[in-house]
Amino acid sequence: MDLFKPGTIRVTCAPGLVDYLEREIVELGYSVNSKQVTGIEMTGGLSEAMRLNLFLRTGFNVLYLIDEFSCASPDELYGRTFDIAWEELIAPDEYLSVVSSVNTPTITDWRFASLKVKDAIVDRVADAVGSRPDSGPQREHVVIHIYWHGQRCQVYVNTSGRKLADRNYRKIPHKAPMQETLAGGVLMAAGYDGSMPLVNPMCGSGTLAIEAALIASGRPPGLLRSNFGFMHLKNFDDEPWQAMRREARKVRRKSPLAPIVANDIDANAVKAAERNAETAGVRQLIDFSVCDFAETPIPEECGIVLLNPEYGERLGQVSELEDTYERMGDFFKQRCAGWTGYVFTGNPALAKKVHLRASRRIEFKNAKIDCRLLKYEMYQGTRRTVT
Ligand SMILES: C[S@@+](CC[C@H](N)C(=O)[O-])C[C@H]1O[C@@H](n2cnc3c(N)ncnc32)[C@H](O)[C@@H]1O
Numbered sequence: 283m284d285l286f287k288p289g290t291i292r293v294t295c296a297p298g299l300v301d302y303l304e305r306e307i308v309e310l311g312y313s314v315n316s317k318q319v320t321g322i323e324m325t326g327g328l329s330e331a332m333r334l335n336l337f338l339r340t341g342f343n344v345l346y347l348i349d350e351f352s353c354a355s356p357d358e359l360y361g362r363t364f365d366i367a368w369e370e371l372i373a374p375d376e377y378l379s380v381v382s383s384v385n386t387p388t389i390t391d392w393r394f395a396s397l398k399v400k401d402a403i404v405d406r407v408a409d410a411v412g413s414r415p416d417s418g419p420q421r422e423h424v425v426i427h428i429y430w431h432g433q434r435c436q437v438y439v440n441t442s443g444r445k446l447a448d449r450n451y452r453k454i455p456h457k458a459p460m461q462e463t464l465a466g467g468v469l470m471a472a473g474y475d476g477s478m479p480l481v482n483p484m485c486g487s488g489t490l491a492i493e494a495a496l497i498a499s500g501r502p503p504g505l506l507r508s509n510f511g512f513m514h515l516k517n518f519d520d521e522p523w524q525a526m527r528r529e530a531r532k533v534r535r536k537s538p539l540a541p542i543v544a545n546d547i548d549a550n551a552v553k554a555a556e557r558n559a560e561t562a563g564v565r566q567l568i569d570f571s572v573c574d575f576a577e578t579p580i581p582e583e584c585g586i587v588l589l590n591p592e593y594g595e596r597l598g599q600v601s602e603l604e605d606t607y608e609r610m611g612d613f614f615k616q617r618c619a620g621w622t623g624y625v626f627t628g629n630p631a632l633a634k635k636v637h638l639r640a641s642r643r644i645e646f647k648n649a650k651i652d653c654r655l656l657k658y659e660m661y662q663g664t665r666r667t668v669t
Contacts, residue, residue: 283348283370285328285439285515290347292438294321295340295463296447298647302340302467310337331441332512332523336504336530339466339493342445345427345438353435355388356398359428363402363437369410371439373516376415377423378403381440385431399428399437423514443511450506451562454554456487460590460626462503464648465493471644471655472586472624476500476535479585481543481621483575483613488555488568490588491544495564498542500535506562541581545571576613584620593629593651600632607635614638619662628653 295303297320304314304322310333316323324330327346334344348371351362372378380400384392400417403426408414415424425440447463460468469490474480476498482491496503504510505527512518546552549572559565571579575589589610594600614623615638627633628651633640642657 283367285346285348285371288325288327290315290323291326291331291334292321292323292345292347293334293338294342294345296320296342296461296647298645298653299340299463299467302470303338305470306338306340307334310334328441328512329522332510332526335442335446335510335512336526337502338446339497339503340463340470342447342463343427343440343442344446345440347436347438349437351435352433353386353430354433356394359395359430359435360398360402362435363399364406366403366406366437367410368403368406371516372403372407372415372424374407374411374413374415376514376516377420378415378417378426379419379421379423380417380426380428381421382428382430384428386433395428395430399426421511422509423511425511439511439515441510441512443509443514446503448507449503449562450508451492452487452489452558453561454487454557456548456551456554458592459487460489460648462489462493464646465489466497466503468588468624468626468646468655469494469497471646472588472622472657474586474588477540479541479543479581479583481578481580481585481587482589483545483578483587484589484591485544485546485555485570486551486590488544488558488570490590491542491555491568492559492562492564494542495559495567496562498535498539499564499567500533501563502530505530539567540583540585542568543571543579543581544568545573545575545578547572547574576609576617578613578617580617580621585622586624587614587618587621588624588626590626591632593627593632600629603629603632604635607632608637611636611638614658614660618660621660623658623660625656625658626653627656630654 331344380396382392382395384395404414427438427440429436594603640656644655646653
């Protein structure tokens with residue numbers, strides 16, 4: 283089985299991020315064949331898959347299609363997957379995990395489909411080479427994805443393994459951290475490209491500031507990870523991958539970069555953010571401090587100020603937050619003239635308390651919550667604003 287042969291690659295993403303994922307894929311020089319709510323299909327082989335794993339900021343998993351068939355029952359699923367030459371892809375001493383997305387009247391539990399496919403793969407390898415790979419839920423080695431919707435079943439190798447949102451730098455999550463891929467999409471939506479200052483009060487564990495620093499310094503997020511699913515495929519050749527990583531390192535932008543300022547009122551949050559930034563190798567690019575957002579040090583040159591406040595799940599919390607949102611509006615007016623302000627929130631009623639007119643409302647989802655990135659233009663005289 284030749285995984286370098288151009289075939290179908292499906293890149294998955296969280297709901298709300300597909301337009302940003304498409305933009306990234308096109309900027310990497312690929313054409314998009316089709317686009318769904320949570321993914322994009324394009325043409326490519328293992329080289330393209332490796333490159334996507336290295337560079338994408340908003341994608342979840344890079345899947346390479348190895349077979350596709352019509353399937354009406356679990357036994358048929360076993361038979362059709364047993365027919366695939368798994369011994370060419372998976373060594374008998376490997377560890378394997380199967381993940382399924384199932385929407386078919388035949389079965390109700392996706393775990394049953396995963397079990398059938400796992401059995402077929404290990405039986406096939408055992409028949410071919412005499413011993414069977416180990417298997418389980420961990421996604422650190424070979425990962426196979428099954429999409430079985432209606433009568434159509436697709437079998438993919440997940441070349442990412444663990445999802446790409448797990449960049450490896452957030453060792454200390456603190457409370458309500460934003461997922462790294464969402465932070466990447468929010469920064470893209472805000473037009474952040476690293477050329478202008480970014481101020482991120484309420485930084486929490488630092489995800490937005492760290493993702494911004496990765497963008498500003500031209501570091502692809504995949505450089506932070508040493509493990510991907512494709513590395514565990516039989517006959518994986520490390521040399522082209524290392525060459526790709528060396529090339530990626532060369533495009534790094536050198537300092538001085540536009541300032542990135544991050545703070546939080548909670549000293550533990552800032553400590554966590556600093557440690558995470560250290561792990562990501564961007565600690566020196568971010569000016570951290572502990573303070574109320576209203577006291578944020580604002581750089582001389584205008585840029586983007588991006589707030590991700592809590593949005594409260596209980597009534598009491600919401601009424602406490604009303605004052606914070608009102609003060610955010612005051613902060614924009616009094617301290618951020620000439621800047622472009624953004625508020626990322628999942629609570630439209632609280633957003634109204636900012637008492638400023640948003641010039642754009644960009645839709646996002648955070649887990650299952652509908653969120654908005656609200657844009658506020660804080661005009662002032664001749665100071666430069668970011669568009
Ligand atoms: C939703 S969390 C931000 C999560 C962050 N984006 C991340 O990825 O970890 C909101 C943060 O606002 C901080 N915060 C709340 N009130 C604040 C205030 N008055 N000034 C500064 N930070 C505040 C909280 O400590 C919390 O860390």
